[in-house]
Amino acid sequence: MATLTVPQSVPSAAEDCEQLRKAFAGWGTNEALIISILAHRNAAQRKLIQETYNQSYGEDLLKALEKELSSDFERAVLLWTLVPAERDAFLANEATKMLTASNWVIMEIGCTRSSHDLFLVRQAYHARYKRSLEEDVAYHTSGDFRKLLVPLVSAFRYEGPEVNMILARTEAKILHQKISEKAYSDEELIRIVTTRSKPQLNATLNHYNNEFGNAINKDLKANPEDEFLKLLRAAIKCLTCPEKYFEKVLRLAINKMGTDEWALTRVVTTRAEVDMQRIKEGYHRRNSVPLDRAISGDTSGDYEKMLLALIGHGNA
Template identity: 35%
Template structure:
């Protein structure tokens, strides 16, 4: 189990008692009606590790599966949050990816968000979880559901082969920047494979240096060039990689903002980002959100959601200040 993130909004509950929590949850769901406030007060204020203990104790002491009980008692987006909180990070990522590629149509935004933002260890973990949970190969499933260069970028990211050292090779950084410029801005048509080789393989520190060099060669930010040279899902996945390299909290702040602006809310993104990041870097995401949009994430969620669904999200992201 991953250590509790120093920058997460969900912290270990002091005086944690899984037996007492399991009992309270069962009482909240038995008989007519459901005490949603009790469910929120427990699930939103326990870490992933603590929730795993509650699940185990619930099955041992009550003889039922906690997730199944929640599914039978709750509904809609509130149910999705509650059930998601009971999963470990690899299982949750695998679950989200499975739902992104099953049935008619593919949720490409989910695929690129998860694959562009996870570390090598996290990618290996959810790939293994996918096989364990669904008896299928994730790479084969994604390959069967996507095509072209977009598919090649996702497959490259799935190999979990990014250099994760901190070494910056100055000569190579200059060459990489020049190679990307020559593969895009400097020619008719775009050699996307060159972008893939550099953006999916090099380490973060090195790429930050490449982006500086690129700016001086091209006279514009790498993001602007990607927007000019590419379109559709390929543009989106390369932009996601670049933004995650620059700042994961800023990337997720933008995802959250996009999910709530305009008419309607893309709840799938809102739920996924909050459930997956509340214990990792939600403190930083909230700070970036305020800096980027001049309003708190808290105020956006409050204005865009309602009922128990809104309440559990607000509990997970912590107080406004």
């Protein structure tokens, strides 16, 4: 359900590199040429372009882009050009460095990537930062946040479709009991959320809803101001219907007084090859405005053109 538009016949990586080199040459950078190439290549093609550029010109393509571009457009192009696992490693590392660790970004990566993808993120993190993702997350978080986030990024969930209905019933009861006791960070509750496969978790939550008459996230709203509960609800949403979660992140990023470009760039670059089509449909339904129009109304210039190209908008 991606929306990335890749042309029928893609030039060779060497030709793409030659064109990018041209875009950097001369007096001004040719941003339109950069967008026309990079925004229309999939992850494997972008990786090959990076490797070929390095071999042909002895320079790292990302460093070349950094030199030529600036501000939000630069961030969008750089994040997009990175291999997905390296992009996630970069975003997670950046999140652990913020003064208030950006728990949401870490949670997002832990909950919405497949087991294999998350494994690749941990490998990329090792290679790039010479530390483990788990140790950085543990060091930069504390209390209940640490209890939830470390197992989320360490998980290697079962990815198959099998579901155990007896287990779903038992664990729905455990969840209900813990929530009734307001034991929101109880290790049993955390264990279920952070280790069960997504189909198993869905079965458990459906059972919870049928048995106790409320969706679990409704029961977790006991204290709407509680930051941990907000994160726990978001984690459950990410695990069960990520496109709804990302629609909300986009809605909040665009409808703020002043756009939250970091959130906008992150969602577009990380979901363009995954489920952007579903996110767009959800956005249109929820806001009665197509996402491309909302982005156009809130951004401008090359940054706007890059985002529109990535969400698969016409001829951007």
